[in-house]
Amino acid sequence: MQRRQFVSLACRGTALAAVPFLHGPARAQDAPGVTARAVTIACSAPLSGPLVGFGTDIQQGAGAAIAHANARGGVQGRSVQLQILDDGYEPERTLANVRQVIGQGSALALLSCVGTPNNTAIAPLLEEAGMPHLGPITGAASLRKPSRNVFHVRASxxxxxxxxxxxxxxxxxxxxxxxxxxxxxxxxxxxxxxxxxxxxxxxxxxxxxxxxxxxxxxxxxxxxxxxxxxxxxxxxxxxxxxxxxxxxxxxxxxxxxxxxSVTLPGASLPQLGDAASGIALTMVVPNPHSSKLQLVRDYQAAMRAQGHTEFSQGSLEAYLNARVLLEGLERAGKEPTQAKLRAGLASIRNLDLGGFVVDYGQPPYVGSRYIELGVLGNTGRFIG
Missing domain, CATH: 3.40.50.2300 (Response regulator)
Structure with a gap:
């Protein structure tokens, strides 16, 4: 009875983990990760350790969005490459990864780095380097301070x-x-x-x-x-x-x-089986199994095109974050720099991605306040 009441009241694989830099160094100091043919985006995420499911979600969801964009010609004539560095959910490894990316000038921006302590560790470094970071996977209020570089998508x-x-x-x-x-x-x-x-x-x-x-x-x-x-x-x-x-x-x-929303990443639900039944969770993105919204239909199609048939909140969030970043890159123009990307993202107002709206005003940049409540059934999907 409680479960029913809660519902009624609530209303590609590891190939992306190390993308080789085939196109030579960046052409200009203010455009790291940018060449004539490609723009590289980096991510530090757990591809091992206790939060490995989050890394998998990013590989699949963000990878699907980027693959779809590249199949349509990329952004402003460049393909987009995603470099994911494993940090095992250890903040010091996240910090080392981001230092490496900045030091080598190997990426224009960061996408969806995972974890509250991890994002806390890299925050001063991003401010010093001026590196944009879109869609960190954390809703921590302590990280939602005014910043010219960090663009949150999810609700807190x-x-x-x-x-x-x-x-x-x-x-x-x-x-x-x-x-x-x-x-x-x-x-x-x-x-x-x-x-x-x-x-x-x-x-x-x-x-x-x-x-x-x-x-x-x-x-x-x-x-x-x-x-x-x-x-x-x-x-x-x-x-x-x-x-x-x-x-x-x-x-x-x-x-x-x-x-x-981050309590049970999608990869963990099959492990729970019937034990998942009745667990109530907040959702900061729409139901990934419902095809009512154009966003979800686009996500499912992009995932299937990469051979992924299991859908989850985590991979939908990563897909959504990548879509917002791609929009920012489009707005940055034909010769993107970190400053132009920041300006492009900051200019986003009421961007409707198919039933999910992202809007940035003044810092701190928080694109969405979307929250729904749902209850899991014994298949690991939301019911009601």
């Missing part, structure tokens, strides 16, 4: 958590516990969640830290079981979320679970 984690708290408390649920990833991302969501509950004169029955590698999972599950909550807010991400959900299903049968 704050908005996601507030929407979930509002829905859960609106359903009359008592005894809400928060399980959070023990890093900057999880602690920020914990602060938002406890603050929202505090404003209602309530507090969590448990605040349980979960190690990013899952090494304390048994202890975390024991703490949750002892608190006997009626609902658990999952401020986690990556593979650890899978085992956490399984453990909660076993030790707290019937408890409602709700998470943010």
């Amino acid at each position: 984690y704050t908005d996601e958590v507030l929407r979930l708290i509002d829905r859960l408390t609106g359903m009359g649920l008592k005894g809400l516990a928060i399980a959070y990833l023990d890093n900057g991302y999880g602690r920020e969501l914990l602060e938002v969640g406890t603050g929202a509950l505090g404003a209602l004169g309530r507090k969590p029955v448990a605040q349980v830290a979960v190690a990013t590698d899952g090494s304390n999972l048994a202890k975390a599950l024991a703490e949750l079981a002892a608190a006997r909550p009626s609902a658990v807010l999952l401020a986690t991400a990556g593979t650890v979320s899978v085992e956490l959900v399984r453990g909660i299903k076993t030790q707290l049968p019937g408890v409602l679970m709700a998470g943010v």
Whole structure:
């Protein structure tokens, strides 16, 4: 009954991982990654480690959007190349990757670097170098400071958590516990969640830290079981979320679970199987399996053209981010520079990508406030 109520109220592979630079060095110091025939975009993402699913989503979703653009002649006569560097979700590796890209002048911009602590680590470097970064995969409010270089697409984690708290408390649920990833991302969501509950004169029955590698999972599950909550807010991400959900299903049968958009990346859902059923999640992009919107139809067609038949929120977000970046490159003109790309992105107003609108005003640049709520069925797809 709770699941039904929640719905009714809510209304190509690793080949992209190392793109060789076949076209020689950049032609001008202010246009790194640009040659007569190609423009290279870089991304630091986990192709290994606990958040590997995010790297896969970027490879597939952004790769599909870029492949589609290249098949139509590229942008302003140049093909677009995507260079993905593995960081294993380790901030120091993200920092090293971005330093390498900037030092070598191998890319014009960054696309969808993953993680709150990772993006925190590279923020000063981007400001110093003046490198544009489109669509970082984080909704952290701490990273939404005025910047000439960073262009967010997704809505914030704050908005996601507030929407979930509002829905859960609106359903009359008592005894809400928060399980959070023990890093900057999880602690920020914990602060938002406890603050929202505090404003209602309530507090969590448990605040349980979960190690990013899952090494304390048994202890975390024991703490949750002892608190006997009626609902658990999952401020986690990556593979650890899978085992956490399984453990909660076993030790707290019937408890409602709700998470943010990054809690369960698409690659993790097949691992959960029936255990995914009933989990409520925020969605910062439309349902990737629904063909009602032109954006989703375009995404599905681009994915299928690259041989991908599994769709997910993560790969749709990466596809969407790449589409926005491609629009910025188009607006940058025939001789793109980082300054021209920044100006091109900043000029985007009410860009309708087929039922999803992106609009940039003054910094901090946040293109979308889109949030919906959905509940997973036992196939790992949203129902209702």
